[in-house]
Every structure is written in structure tokens, then in C-alpha cells.
Amino acid sequence: MAEADLLITNAIVVTMDRNHTILRRGCVATTGSVISTVTPSPALLPEASAIIDARGGIVMPGLINGHTHTPMALFRGVADDLPLDQWLNKVIFPAEARFIAAATVRAGTLLSCAEMLLAGVTTACDGYFLAHEAARAAAEAGMRAVVGQGVIDFPAPGVPDPDQGVAEAARFAARWLPRQGLISPSIFCHSPYTCSAAKLKAAKRAASEKGILFQTHLAETMEERERCLAEHGISPAAYLDRLGILDRDTLLHHCIWIDPEDIDRIAASGAAVCHDPGSNLKLAAGIAPVPDMIAAGIRVALGTDSSASNNRLDLFREMNLTAKLHKVAHRDPTVLAAETVLAMATRTGADAVGLDGITGVLAPGYQADLVVLDASAPNLHPVYSPHSNLVYAAGSDNVRHVLVAGKVVVRDKKLTTIDLDALLKEIDTIATEIRSFLGQPHGN
Numbered sequence: 001m002a003e004a005d006l007l008i009t010n011a012i013v014v015t016m017d018r019n020h021t022i023l024r025r026g027c028v029a030t031t032g033s034v035i036s037t038v039t040p041s042p043a044l045l046p047e048a049s050a051i052i053d054a055r056g057g058i059v060m061p062g063l064i065n066g067h068t069h070t071p072m073a074l075f076r077g078v079a080d081d082l083p084l085d086q087w088l089n090k091v092i093f094p095a096e097a098r099f100i101a102a103a104t105v106r107a108g109t110l111l112s113c114a115e116m117l118l119a120g121v122t123t124a125c126d127g128y129f130l131a132h133e134a135a136r137a138a139a140e141a142g143m144r145a146v147v148g149q150g151v152i153d154f155p156a157p158g159v160p161d162p163d164q165g166v167a168e169a170a171r172f173a174a175r176w177l178p179r180q181g182l183i184s185p186s187i188f189c190h191s192p193y194t195c196s197a198a199k200l201k202a203a204k205r206a207a208s209e210k211g212i213l214f215q216t217h218l219a220e221t222m223e224e225r226e227r228c229l230a231e232h233g234i235s236p237a238a239y240l241d242r243l244g245i246l247d248r249d250t251l252l253h254h255c256i257w258i259d260p261e262d263i264d265r266i267a268a269s270g271a272a273v274c275h276d277p278g279s280n281l282k283l284a285a286g287i288a289p290v291p292d293m294i295a296a297g298i299r300v301a302l303g304t305d306s307s308a309s310n311n312r313l314d315l316f317r318e319m320n321l322t323a324k325l326h327k328v329a330h331r332d333p334t335v336l337a338a339e340t341v342l343a344m345a346t347r348t349g350a351d352a353v354g355l356d357g358i359t360g361v362l363a364p365g366y367q368a369d370l371v372v373l374d375a376s377a378p379n380l381h382p383v384y385s386p387h388s389n390l391v392y393a394a395g396s397d398n399v400r401h402v403l404v405a406g407k408v409v410v411r412d413k414k415l416t417t418i419d420l421d422a423l424l425k426e427i428d429t430i431a432t433e434i435r436s437f438l439g440q441p442h443g444n
């Protein structure tokens, strides 16, 4: 048997392959950055220079956060429970204009990566400004990331002239292509209501030319849909379709206010959708028709959106919410079974963010992005159904070890790539300045 770099033994391996195969007494071997062996039989184990004994615990693919804005971790909890326009215009936009720069994007991204890695999230699909800094920080943290440079019709951090937005995004993409290591570049138009038709088309064209993922928020609020109907006479999804934006390399965030025709349209185009239930609930945006989208064949990923609107980047919470939210919305406990929700956060999520065949599944040839859960956690016993335990019983505090591209980035619940104490000090210093700027008294 060939040699491996790392062997994970004595595991319940939840592969998340298309058959949802589970190996009750399985082993996973990694060689370099990839999974070299997944086997049910200890007799077939390769020699390895390092061994992790999973102690009978679950080993699963690293979770995929299909939608976030990592630097916005700086604004977690700065203002909550406000109407959306007040939250954006009185707090978030002014704070971003004053504080977002290379150093703060780096700090905020590292904070998000620290939170996600400790929670078993190994891939983040990101969208913000100064994306080069976010990409560098994610790579430094050892996190896999699809990093989208933001495009919007007004001046933004690093892009003072909005007419340069698409060119800047194309430049960013060129710097990170061909895809190297953990980072895949992307272009992220904020939305059809903050980007002109010409800009949406130019940004999509630039993404297509480079063969990279195009992302946009779509139909997040009822007001957005009504405004689009009033201005263009068609729904937001139909509008993007008319502009030629919808295809397999497009990822649409939210898609709450869509009708059956929109669902058929998106399904026919091959575009993917990311569902963000925590943020949608907190902002009272609505409930996306996820079971209908999945039934129509749409690839639906799962995301958190930003720490300012969620306020966690925790896919265990999002999986739990997703499974329950749609059951109660349909008054049917058979809606969105645990396996389906788990697939959204792993295999399908990887596919939706452009990493199909690369991550999201435990099988030979895939990148070794995986999570070892704590077998000693009372809430994970007994194990009748590992899928059920992961969606309904597990929490991010059960994450014990995390690997990304074969590298141990979390060992025994401690980050190996980030000096967390120093980072938290830096974050708290930035937050003190933000509070002063916003006129928030200290000590509250």
C-alpha cells in the first residue's frame, strides 16, 4: 500500500458522495493536499507519517459557506434591530466609508476565517471590496476561499471611481489566475438595483472571459421586487435573464421574492442560488422557496451572509435553521431531510461556488478539506443517523480538528495558523475607534 502523510482512523466517515455513503468504521488518508484513500477496512490502511485517532467520532467534509462578506466581521453587533434602510444608511455605509482600508479588510477577514475554521467551515464564498487583501488574508489563515471583488454604482473602498469597478474586478481576477492554492477569484455585483444594466453585463462578460464565478444579491426584499416590476415591468430574476446574466457560472444570493416562473427560469439557466436563513430571519426579509427550488433542479447552497446581519458565520446553525424553517413554513416535517440540508452545506455548496469535484466530498482525488468532530460530546450520542446528528444535534463547539488542503488548521479546538490573542486585540482596538466615530458611549 502506498504511503500517506496523514491517516484518520476509527471514524464514522460521512462522505457526502452522491449515494450519501457512510462508513461506520472508516479511515481517511491524505497525501499532500488531497484525499488519497477512504476505506472501510483497517486491513487496507496505507503507512502514514502522522495519525489522528477520531475515537469513533464523525469525520465529514469541511462545510462550505456559500455567501459572506468577511471583512464585515468588524461590524458584528454594531447596530441591530433597526429597519434595513437605517441600519445601512446611518451605520454600515458611513462606518465602511471611514474605516474600510487594506489593514482593516485584512483584520476583519482574519477574524472571519478564525471563526469559520474553528466552526468547521473550510471554504468561504466571499464578496467585498479590496478583495486582494481579503484573498491574501484567507490564504494566510489556511482557508479555501472564492473571493469576489465588489462592483457597485457608487464610490467604494479602493474604487473611488465607480466607472472603474469592472476593470478593477478584472484586474483582481487576473492577479489570482490561474487559480493558485486556496484562492479562486470571482466578480461580485452588489445587486441589480445598485448596478446599472450596462455594468451588470460588463461584469458578467469579464467573469465569463476569465472563466470565473459571477455573484450578485437577488430578490432579497419585497421592495426590491416591487421596484423592479415598476421600473422594468419584470421580476428581478427575469431582468437578469434578459440581460444574459444567468448561466451555470452565476451564483444568486437570497432569491426570496421569486415566483414559480422565476424558479423555472433560474433552473433552465443552470444558475445556482445561495440560501441564507439566519440573515433573512434577522432582517425580516422573508423565507426563500428552497424546497421548490431544489425540486426544480436548482443547485442551492447554504450561507451566512455577513457577521453584521447574521451575526455568526456558523454553518451548523444555518443547517439547523434551514431544516426547521422550511418544515414549519410548509407545516410538513418531511420537507428538507437532514441529508438534503447537509448536501447544501457540502457537495452542492461546493458545486454552486465553482468548486465541484474539488471540495465538499470525502473521496479520493478531492482536496483534503475535512472536519473531525468530538466523539466525547454527549449531544452526539447515540449515533443512529450521523446525518441527523449533524443537522439536528451537532454544534460548531463539537468541532475538534479541521484540515484544509491536507493541512491541520485546527488541532484540538485551537487554530494553528492565526495568533488569535493578537488578532482579537487588534479587532477590539479598531472597534473602539468605530464606536467613537458612531458616537456610541463606551461601556454599553
Ligand SMILES: [Zn+2]
Residues within 6 Å of the ligand: 067, 068, 069, 217, 253, 305, 306
Ligand atoms: Zn450579502
